[in-house]
Amino acid sequence: MTDDPRADLRWPTIPAALVDVAARLGDREAIVDVDSTGGAGGAGGFRTWTWAKVAAETDRAAAAFLAAGIERGDRVAIWAPNCAEWIVALFGLHSVGAVLVPLNTRYKGAEAADIIERSGARILVTVDGFLDNHYPAMLAGHDLGRLEQIVVLRSSHGTDGGAGTDGGAEVSGTGGAVLTTTWEAFLAAGAEAGITAAQVEERRRSVEPTDTADLLFTSGTTGRPKGVICNHSQVLRTVGTWANVVGLTEDDRYLAINPFFHSFGYKAGIVAWLVTGCTLVPMGVFDVPEAMRLIAAQRISMIPGPPTLYQTILNHPDRAALDSSSLRLAVTGAASVPVSLIEQMHTDLGFDTVITAYGLTEACGFATMCRRGDDAVTIATTSGRAMPGIEVQVVDDDGRPLAAGEAGEVVVRGYNVMAGYFENPEATAETIDSDGWLHTGDVGVMDDRGYLRITDRKKDLFITGGFNAYPAEIENLLLAHPHIAQVAVVGVPDERLGEVGAAFVVAATGTAPDPAEIIAWAREHMANFKVPRIVRVVDALPFNAGGKVMKFELRDQLANEAGT
Secondary structure, three states: OOOOOOOOOOOOOHHHHHHHHHHHHOOOEEEEEEOOOOOOOOOOOEEEEEHHHHHHHHHHHHHHHHHOOOOOOOEEEEEOOOOHHHHHHHHHHHHOOOEEEEOOOOOOHHHHHHHHHHHOOOEEEEEEOEOOEOHHHHOOOOOOOOOOEEEEEEEOOEOOOOOOOOOOOOOEEOOEEOEEEEHHHHHHHHHHOOOOHHHHHHHHHHOOOOOEEEEEEOOOOOOOOOEEEEEHHHHHHHHHHHHHHHOOOOOOEEEEOOOOOOHHHHHHHHHHHHHHOOEEEEOOOOOHHHHHHHHHHOOOOEEEOOHHHHHHHHOOOOHHHOOOOOOOEEEEEOOOOOHHHHHHHHHOOOOOEEEEEEOOHHHOOOOEEOOOOOOHHHHHHOOOEEOOOOEEEEEOOOOOEOOOOOOEEEEEEOOOOOOEEOOOHHHHHHHEOOOOOEEEEEEEEEOOOOOEEEEEEOOOOEEEOOEEEOHHHHHHHHOOOOOEEEEEEEEEEEOOOEEEEEEEEEEOOOOOOOHHHHHHHHHHHOOHHHOOOEEEEOOOOOEOOOOOEOHHHHHHHHHHHHHO
């Protein structure tokens, strides 16, 4: 394994990469698609797409976008679960120089409409009927800005877009009624308009490395989401470096559970698959029995995801029947990771390589990574060291670098840092300083090897009796309790101490945690100011698409209890 940051500089743009990979791999298996239009996982058969088919369908999509009048720099939104058509729509819009705006499939109409309107998206590519959500109809009555057309990839009526919206509710933008059409009708319109292969190729060649590739709106765990601008060159370089460090190759079979609408699912999923030429198996909804079926049936070797994904598989009652001998690579992070989980991933699931990493949307999704060969304690307790060609520091409130072992804000500089926030120069200036350092808002400690441990979000820190308390540190300590599988800690107001900790606990399999006993245990194992004063046992924690706990929901729950 090498840490060569230049390993990914073969292609100037994402569409150029597809042309090259498809020409090289041709009839090799590229995507194994599983039905993802309805319930959990879709336990039906498979559709195999070769690289040649992906390229051909991309050209059809590009022609359709050209026929629709999409210009370089125009925004196209995708609101759909993981599926092969998602990828073709992405490559099609990139091939004409358009900008991807992905939308969370858990959004309701108002949330999706807000991003469609603020991004100025002209076309929305979506589905109808996924988990009983009728996305086009959900947009009725909302301000959709410049939106001109809704294209339905799949619907509950069939895999080709079916009958469109539910109930025929009219959807309008500033230019009037929005046209709704099926994916096949949209593709056919490109041919009917006489768009030629030469025209598609001419537009593809016009796309520049510095053109914006994607506009990802931050997850919004706090505050209103902001649009993050990243270009083709930095996406390819950052993801290529990530894939190189992980050791992903064209012989791997990659189960893509992380949603494509999220930075990790899109970049560490679709783009990493593209730059390595491996085989991708998209999964529309994470369903443990279906994931286990796919691991065995498709001989899956690569599964990235948050720690809860692996814990759920390990704790499943049918785990013993799973043939996991093909598993090779795992990348996790985004939450506290017990050392025992890393060990179980090696010994019980059979992973050769388990890597934890740290990143954020504003850094193209990536900043630090462990390395192959790191021990279980390093993998569980740190997020690795800076990726090749990227600088990471821990600084004080005045921006001065801190010594190893001292806690401060994590800052990042390099080719992975966003160009800025979309149409928000004030927020950009607050986040990227004059020396090019991206201020992450995360609190971390770096050891003398350069390995980073994220201790908390600056805004999550709470002060109890004059002491700074870092929830992530407390969570890591609580994970040593034998009855705790997952935990999230938040600060809540307290008349005497200012704030105290409240812990939300998910039970380890076969246990029944007792809140009073956990508090007593915590008093024996951590400083008094870190001990949670409140413990709630819950069935599950509220995670966002990136595997991060939405702590504002936990705070709201406690606030509502206090108000009743």
